Amino acid sequence: MxxxxxxxxxxxxxxxxxxxxxxxxxxxxxxxxxxxxxxxxxxxxxxxxxxxxxxxxxxxxxxxxxxxxxxxxxxxxxxxxxxMRSELDPTDTDRTFVLAASDYATTVVVRPLRALITRQAPQVSVEIMPIVGLDAGLEAFGHVDVIIGPMGYDFGGSNRQLFRDEFVAVMDSANPLLDRDQLTLEDIASAPHAAGEFGPGVTTPPMQFLADAGVTPVIAARVSGWQILPFLVEGTDLVALVPRLLAGRLATGLSVTVVEFVPELEMPVVEAMYWHPLQTTDLASIWLRESIQQVCRKIRAEDTVPTHPVRIGPPRNTR
CATH class of the missing domain: 1.10.10.10 (Winged helix-like DNA-binding domain superfamily/Winged helix DNA-binding domain)
Structure with missing residues (x-):
């Protein structure tokens, strides 16, 4: 040749x-x-x-x-x-991204992300799909660009932590529990609960925490996900355990009260984003992930949810 x-x-x-x-x-x-x-x-x-x-x-x-x-x-x-440039100009991008997220992540992350994208990249489209039912491992990334979900689940791919949240109790503002000078895990467990579920075999962090603490809640209502729980407890005697940031965004306009746990009983949830390793150097994918991180850096700083003055403490037999 x-x-x-x-x-x-x-x-x-x-x-x-x-x-x-x-x-x-x-x-x-x-x-x-x-x-x-x-x-x-x-x-x-x-x-x-x-x-x-x-x-x-x-x-x-x-x-x-x-x-x-x-x-x-x-x-x-x-x-x-x-x-070609080493950096992406988002105003020239007309790509369509597909995000998979829980109802929690959709409310807390995707809504402000959509607002940011509208400002910075008006030609970009974002499609949201539920996280439930995704294929295991890398197969999900055949039709999903980024998954936003909790750490500790086998979503596969590369990942990066986004933010940390913790669970709080949400109940109707007229619930008699709020009149007590002290609140314990036993008090919360004895109240009828509305529980968010995520499919067969999935134990949510609050249910696992209560089981480890030796208290068994009375489950009176089961729903898919956490987003509907603040609406469900309003006007009832139900108690729901939901992530704090979600409660803060949904409780506005509802007659519900948010009650925190004492620090030693904190139930954390850490959200992360997951992507296919082959997309690590893709400029458009990098821009999307950086936009998600930019939104998440502001999430906790904007947390202004009012809470009840009495916090939930340990069971009485451990005090």
């Missing part, structure tokens, strides 16, 4: 397009003798005349006519490559 001098490609392109050595030299910012030397090398390489005289003009040989489209395409690809 003949060695290819890629420096000759722009010269070949100019010669085939302009069909004139002088004008091709002018376009390439070369002297006419240098372009003539390049044409001679190209003729030797292809073993073809490429340009032949027809009166006072040049015309392309049959081979040159056949090779011209490939040269045009190659130059277009080189041009596109040279236009």
């Amino acid at each position: 003949k060695e290819v001098d890629m420096n000759l490609l722009p010269n070949l392109h100019a010669l085939l397009e302009l069909r004139n050595v002088s004008r091709a030299a002018e376009r390439a910012h070369l002297g006419q003798s240098a372009m003539s030397a390049a044409l001679a090398r190209l003729r030797r390489h292809f073993d073809d005349e490429l340009l032949v005289r027809a009166g006072r003009e040049y015309t392309l040989t049959a081979f040159a006519q056949n090779v011209a489209p490939a040269v045009e395409e190659a130059m277009a690809k080189v041009h596109d490559a040279m236009q």
